[in-house]
Amino acid sequence: MAATTMTTTLGFVLPTGLSPRRGGLRVSIVRCSASSLTTSTGSTASGIVEKPWSSYDARLVLEDGSIWPAKSFGAPGTRVAELVFNTSLTGYQEILTDPSYAGQFVLMTNPQIGNTGVNLDDEESKQCFLAGLVIRSLSISTSNWRCTKTLADYLTERNLMGIYDLDTRAITRRLREEGSLNGVLSTEQTKTDEELLHMSRSWDIVGIDLISDVSCKSPYEWVDKTDPEWDFNTNTRDGKPYRVIAYDFGIKHNILRRLSSYGCQTTVVPSTFPASEALKMNPDGILFSNGPGDPSAVPYAVETVKELLGKVPVYGICMGHQLLGQALGGKTYKMKFGHHGGNHPVRNNRTGQVEISAQNHNYAVDPASLPGGVEVTHVNLNDGSCAGLSFPAMNVMSLQYHPEASPGPHDSDNAFREFIELMKRSKQSS
Numbered sequence: 001m002a003a004t005t006m007t008t009t010l011g012f013v014l015p016t017g018l019s020p021r022r023g024g025l026r027v028s029i030v031r032c033s034a035s036s037l038t039t040s041t042g043s044t045a046s047g048i049v050e051k052p053w054s055s056y057d058a059r060l061v062l063e064d065g066s067i068w069p070a071k072s073f074g075a076p077g078t079r080v081a082e083l084v085f086n087t088s089l090t091g092y093q094e095i096l097t098d099p100s101y102a103g104q105f106v107l108m109t110n111p112q113i114g115n116t117g118v119n120l121d122d123e124e125s126k127q128c129f130l131a132g133l134v135i136r137s138l139s140i141s142t143s144n145w146r147c148t149k150t151l152a153d154y155l156t157e158r159n160l161m162g163i164y165d166l167d168t169r170a171i172t173r174r175l176r177e178e179g180s181l182n183g184v185l186s187t188e189q190t191k192t193d194e195e196l197l198h199m200s201r202s203w204d205i206v207g208i209d210l211i212s213d214v215s216c217k218s219p220y221e222w223v224d225k226t227d228p229e230w231d232f233n234t235n236t237r238d239g240k241p242y243r244v245i246a247y248d249f250g251i252k253h254n255i256l257r258r259l260s261s262y263g264c265q266t267t268v269v270p271s272t273f274p275a276s277e278a279l280k281m282n283p284d285g286i287l288f289s290n291g292p293g294d295p296s297a298v299p300y301a302v303e304t305v306k307e308l309l310g311k312v313p314v315y316g317i318c319m320g321h322q323l324l325g326q327a328l329g330g331k332t333y334k335m336k337f338g339h340h341g342g343n344h345p346v347r348n349n350r351t352g353q354v355e356i357s358a359q360n361h362n363y364a365v366d367p368a369s370l371p372g373g374v375e376v377t378h379v380n381l382n383d384g385s386c387a388g389l390s391f392p393a394m395n396v397m398s399l400q401y402h403p404e405a406s407p408g409p410h411d412s413d414n415a416f417r418e419f420i421e422l423m424k425r426s427k428q429s430s
């Protein structure tokens with residue numbers, strides 16, 4: 001931790017039975033400084049005086065025994081989840097409404113969040129499925145022409161917990177060193193540190209089916225395109241409609257908007273929708289969406305993907321890519337701390353071009369486990385992990401990251417056109 005952070009070991013001895021869930025974790029509870037920038041008078045280094053009623057009324061307790069006092073905003077309560085950090089500079093509302101964050105607390109590394117408020121157009125789903133938001137500083141003012149409410153009011157309305165005024169840099173370094181950690185966020189003063197630590201160590205995101213909670217319950221048609229005001233890529237479409245079925249494993253709206261903008265007529269179906277029913281609808285292509293949690297915890301979804309392989313062109317995004325990897329015979333694994341942000345360089349192996357991409361995943365496909373004929377089309381240049389696949393024999397394409405951005409750069413938008421081309425070629429050859 002940096003010299004600006006003060007830590008005090010309280011010297012608690014853990015109650016018996018609270019052995020670390022994983023090897024190498026600390027066994028004593030360490031209370032970390034709440035803030036490296038706030039002075040005892042409540043004024044910050046920049047001279048801005050905080051709301052006088054804010055107090056350190058919340059705790060983030062991590063499974064490694066560290067405790068981070070914080071101030072709460074949004075809903076009160078106690079939640080357990082996996083803590084991940086996101087390096088996006090903008091787009092916190094899209095992040096809050098991305099269903100792939102179910103079961104996770106999202107820590108934003110950008111030190112100030114909330115300055116643009118929230119607005120009705122930037123929703124990526126109808127609900128916030130993540131477990132809570134962790135930020136360094138909650139902006140004391142909100143200013144944007146699209147803003148309809150403050151971030152704090154939005155969290156309260158959605159019954160979502162948020163905490164601020166804790167050392168997010170120190171926590172991020174801890175996550176990078178130790179890997180993602182489970183934690184408990186609590187505003188309940190009656191709960192002891194040991195109780196919260198026990199909760200964090202008794203829970204695990206691995207092996208849980210989180211998709212069934214976030215998927216739609218029945219099929220529906222999607223019609224919205226990207227608002228022309230924001231669409232940057234309108235010139236080269238042929239406008240011919242393609243019938244697409246999108247499996248909703250926690251789908252982000254911008255995937256659906258981009259499909260519409262590229263001329264697709266899309267029907268969204270639940271994660272449990274039978275493959276046989278999908279085929280009866282005679283689609284030109286099928287999209288397997290992003291979604292939360294462990295891809296090996298949803299074997300029913302892998303079975304569905306298997307049944308559709310080779311019958312119709314398919315396109316997988318993030319969770320959809322991982323399910324495709326498994327359906328093709330490969331394996332997925334949990335990464336140390338995953339990729340969450342809008343600045344990940346990816347090399348397209350076919351063109352040699354590098355795209356800066358939006359990413360949000362903790363699992364990846366192991367390329368060594370894939371059968372012959374499956375091509376790794378994209379590589380994450382930060383760590384060499386597999387970022388895209390293709391299996392031409394079965395008209396399969398997939399990306400581990402987010403060509404729809406929201407939030408993030410648009411470098412990879414062309415992947416939607418490649419899906420159109422895949423459907424077009426398959427139609428012409430049949």
Ligand SMILES: NC(=O)CC[C@H](N)C(=O)O
Binds near residue numbers: 292295318320361362
């Ligand atoms: N955005 C996603 O689809 C995430 C996929 C998967 N839940 C992971 O964490 O790897």
